[in-house]
Amino acid sequence: MIPTMRQLEALVLVYRHGSLTKAAAEMRVTQSAVSLLIRQIEENFQLRLFDRTTRALRPTLACKDAIPIAERILAGANGLARHMSDLVEVKAGRTTIAVSAGVASALLPRVLARYRADYPDVRVEIFDVAPDDLLPFVTAGDAELGIGSVENADTPDVKIETITHSSLSAIGIKDGRFEKASRLTWDSLEKCNLIAMRRGTRIRSQIDDALARTGRQLKPNLEVSLITTALALTAEGAGISILPAHMLPVAQFPTLAAVPLSRPAIIRHVSLVSRADFVLSPAAQRFVETTRQLLSVRRAADRRGDVSAHSSPKKTRPRIQ
Amino acid sequence: MIPTMRQLEALVLVYRHGSLTKAAAEMRVTQSAVSLLIRQIEENFQLRLFDRTTRALRPTLACKDAIPIAERILAGANGLARHMSDLVEVKAGRTTIAVSAGVASALLPRVLARYRADYPDVRVEIFDVAPDDLLPFVTAGDAELGIGSVENADTPDVKIETITHSSLSAIGIKDGRFEKASRLTWDSLEKCNLIAMRRGTRIRSQIDDALARTGRQLKPNLEVSLITTALALTAEGAGISILPAHMLPVAQFPTLAAVPLSRPAIIRHVSLVSRADFVLSPAAQRFVETTRQLLSVRRAADRRGDVSAHSSPKKTRPRIQ
DNA sequence: ATCATTTCATAAGGTAAACTCATGATCCCG
C-alpha cells in the first residue's frame, strides 16, 4: 500500500530533525501524532525506518533509501499545489479566445494590451474568425471564449452576455461641424458619399434588413470587406462610413468622429460567448473582467436584462468557478 | 495545502476513465466517495478540474496541467512502496559485515557463496578486520553485523549470539592413521613439530592462558601470523598446526584433517555481534539465518543457553524487525 | 549520585474525516 502524504511529511521531517518533537512542532501536531505516523509507515512497509533509543532516532539504511524518494514526492505535491495556485492567481495558464474580425481590430487591441499588462504570465491565443465562425468555434471547444456579435441567442449550450452595444453610426472627418451633431437620420445621408461593408457581411445584412423594414435602401458609393479599409477611406475624405460606433478605434483614427444614426436606430450588440457546460478558466474569467472594465462597468450593470444566461444553475453549494 | 494521495489517485483515475463510476470501481470505493474526493481537491485548489454534465466529465486545462504531475507523484509513491517491499523480500538492499581474519578465510566463503546465491541482489560489503577490531567496528556502526570470537560479552549495547564453537585441534596431514584418532592430548604432541599462531594473536593468547592454568606451555617450532600460512606449512609437511577445528577450510586443504585436543580441552566460540539498539536490516537478518543454517541448526538449538541477548525487550506490540 | 528535564511510547478518548447508503436529477439511447 502506498503511504499517505502525511506519513511522508513525518518521515522526512523526523529524518531532517532527528527528533519527533521538532518534527511535530513543524507539522503543527503533537509529538504523539508524529510517533503514530512513523509507526504507521513502518508497519505499512514492514520495515524499521528509525532505530529508537527512547531519546535519539537513528535512520536505518532503508530510511536513507526512502528519504530522497519521499522528498521528491513531497516536492512534486508542493509543485502541483503551487502551480494550481498560480493558475487561480493568474500567474500562469493559457486561454484561447475567438474574436470576430470587427472586434479584433476595434475592441481587442485595447483589451489585450490591458490584459497583458495585468497578467503577463498568461499565454493568450487569439483566433480572429469570420463572424459566422465565432459561435461554432466556441461550441466546438476550440476557443474558451468568443467575443463578437451573435445572432441567435437561443442555443441552450452557450452562455451569451452582451457587454456593449452601439448604434449604427456615421463616421466622418471631424470638421468642427460634423462631430457636433448628436444624431443624424438615415435620410439626411441621402446625398453623401457613403462607404459601407460589402453585401453578405453581417453588419451589412443587418443594415439592409433594418432599412428594408422602413422602406429604405442603402446606396453606398463604396463597398469594402474590411472595417479598417472603410475607416482609412473615410479618413482620406472618400466619404462617410456606416459602422457601429464601437468599431472606431479612436487611437488609430484621431481625425474621425462617430455620430449615431436614427430613424431607424439600429443597435448592434457585442457579446461574450462561452459554453454553458464549461467553467471558464481563471485566465479567461479575468479576460472577461478586463473587457467589462474597459467598456465601463456602469453601462453593463444598467442593462442586466441583456444578459441571457450568466448565473450558475446549481446553488446548493458555493461552486468553484 | 498539498493534496492527499487518495485525492491524487481519484484525480488520475477519473481522468483516465472519464468516469467517476469506473474510477470508483478501480479504487474499491463507492462512486460517492470519488465524487467527494474530486470535489475536495477542487475546493482545495479553488479550481475546476472537471466540467460536469451529469453524465460526462471533461477535464479542464488546469486538470490537464495537473495530471502529469499527479502521475509522477503516484509513480514515486508506488516506487517507494515497491522498493521498501524489495528490501523486506531481500530483492534489494545492502549490508556491511565485519569478520575477523580467521572467520574470513574459513567460514565466510561458504556462507557468502550461499548468501549470494539466495539473495543475488543484495550488495554485501565485507570488512575483514583484526580480531580486536571486530567489536569496535560493530559498536561504531561501521558494520551492521560482526562475526568472530568476542572476549567479553558483558557490554550491554551489543547483542552477542554464539553460532558455533570448536575445540582447539591439531591439524595434520591425512596419513591413514592421524585422522583416525578421535582425540589427542596436548601432552601427546610434545615430540611433534608444532606450528602455532604468533604470540599476541587472540588464538595464541587463549592457548597460552589455558595451558598455563594446567602448568603446561606451548613450544611451537614455527610461529606465523596468518592462519592460511600455518595450514599451507602443515600441508607441505612442516608440522602440525594448532588451530580451532572450524578454521580448516576443507575445500582448500583436502589433504589435511583436524583432531580435537584434550587435557585441557580449549573451546573457542564464534559469535554473531550486532548493536543492541539497532534492528538488523532484512538483508543482514538473512545473512544471520544463512550462517546458522550452514552451521547446522541443530547444534545452535541445543545450546540456546549460549545466547546472551537475542529477544526484543519490548513485547507490548508486534515489533517490526 | 540523584533528581529534574527531555524525549519517545502508548493507551484512552473525542473529533473530524472518509466512506456508504439511499435517493434525486439529468442525460442518453432505444
Next chain:
DNA sequence: CGGGATCATGAGTTTACCTTATGAAATGAT
C-alpha cells in the same frame, strides 16, 4: 418517452486521526 446509466447530494455510520495524559528511559546539571 421510458429505462438505464451516470453524477450529485444528504444522512448516517464507520474509520482514522489527533490530542491529552501518562509512563519509561536517558541525559545532564547540581
